[in-house]
Amino acid sequence: MKEQLKRYGISLIASFGIFAILSFYLFLRRGYYDLFIANKALAGTAFVLLAFVLLVGLLARYFVRFDGWLIYRKEIGIVAFVFALAHGVVSFLIPQFNLFSWAALANVNLWLGGLALLILLFLTVISGNWAIQKFGVQKWWFFQQWGARLALILVLYHVFLMKYGGWADWFIHGGSKTLARPYLPPLSLFSFLPAIFVVVVRLGEFFGPKIGKVIFFASLSLLAAAYLISFLWWLV
Numbered sequence: 408m409k410e411q412l413k414r415y416g417i418s419l420i421a422s423f424g425i426f427a428i429l430s431f432y433l434f435l436r437r438g439y440y441d442l443f444i445a446n447k448a449l450a451g452t453a454f455v456l457l458a459f460v461l462l463v464g465l466l467a468r469y470f471v472r473f474d475g476w477l478i479y480r481k482e483i484g485i486v487a488f489v490f491a492l493a494h495g496v497v498s499f500l501i502p503q504f505n506l507f508s509w510a511a512l513a514n515v516n517l518w519l520g521g522l523a524l525l526i527l528l529f530l531t532v533i534s535g536n537w538a539i540q541k542f543g544v545q546k547w548w549f550f551q552q553w554g555a556r557l558a559l560i561l562v563l564y565h566v567f568l569m570k571y572g573g574w575a576d577w578f579i580h581g582g583s584k585t586l587a588r589p590y591l592p593p594l595s596l597f598s599f600l601p602a603i604f605v606v607v608v609r610l611g612e613f614f615g616p617k618i619g620k621v622i623f624f625a626s627l628s629l630l631a632a633a634y635l636i637s638f639l640w641w642l643v
């Protein structure tokens with residue numbers, strides 16, 4: 408019990424740390440901070456945590472030193488759900504999204520986000536030992552693994568469909584003049600890229616550990632290059 412509380416404590420501290428960093432970045436970029444901005448930081452934190460949960464198993468399989476991180480998966484997954492839930496609820500409170508409308512009901516992006524949220528809710532509900540006993544280890548593990556994978560894919564779509572126009576704008580025209588620091592790239596790019604990295608390295612595992620590791624390091628270098636390019640685009 409004490410051990411589990413400690414794990415929740417560490418997961419919460421790490422998650423609020425990520426939330427604080429994302430919030431600060433958005434504040435620097437926009438020059439103000441309100442519910443609209445906090446909502447982006449909530450969403451970004453949930454996205455990064457979900458991607459991390461799917462990455463950590465692979466890290467432990469490739470590198471012994473990450474073995475100790477495996478025990479945090481459950482708590483980080485639950486905290487990811489709480490951040491995603493907060494993002495979903497807050498999105499309904501922001502007038503410019505107008506989510507209590509027929510137009511919102513027809514918006515595929517929102518359905519994708521909603522479905523991902525339901526999957527995370529399901530995984531949270533069945534995270535206890537009672538569920539392992541009820542379903543059996545194999546079935547339970549199947550639900551957890553494929554649930555998290557499906558949720559990540561849905562969120563990738565959710566974000567991509569909403570944000571790719573803004574990313575294209577950033578690379579073609581640069582940041583909007585209304586921003587306090589237009590040379591800073593959109594935050595969504597920074598949560599999207601690592602999630603893509605996780606998908607690529609997980610797919611790389613299908614080729615066995617040797618090629619998988621090569622794909623891991625190649626993708627990590629590409630991720631670093633993508634960050635650099637995104638940042639330096641308007642400075643060079």
Ligand code: HEM
Pocket residue numbers: 443446447448450451453454457491494495496498499504517519520521522523524562565566569594595598
């Ligand atoms: C009922 C469920 C959901 C609703 C109604 C919803 C709604 C929204 C809305 C309105 C935006 C646009 C925000 C903006 O441009 O400022 C957005 C963006 C986003 N959402 Fe969701 N979402 C839901 C679920 C999720 C889930 C489950 C995740 C992640 C686990 C997620 C991650 C994101 C991310 C990363 C962004 C981009 C934020 C940014 O601009 O930096 N969403 N969502």
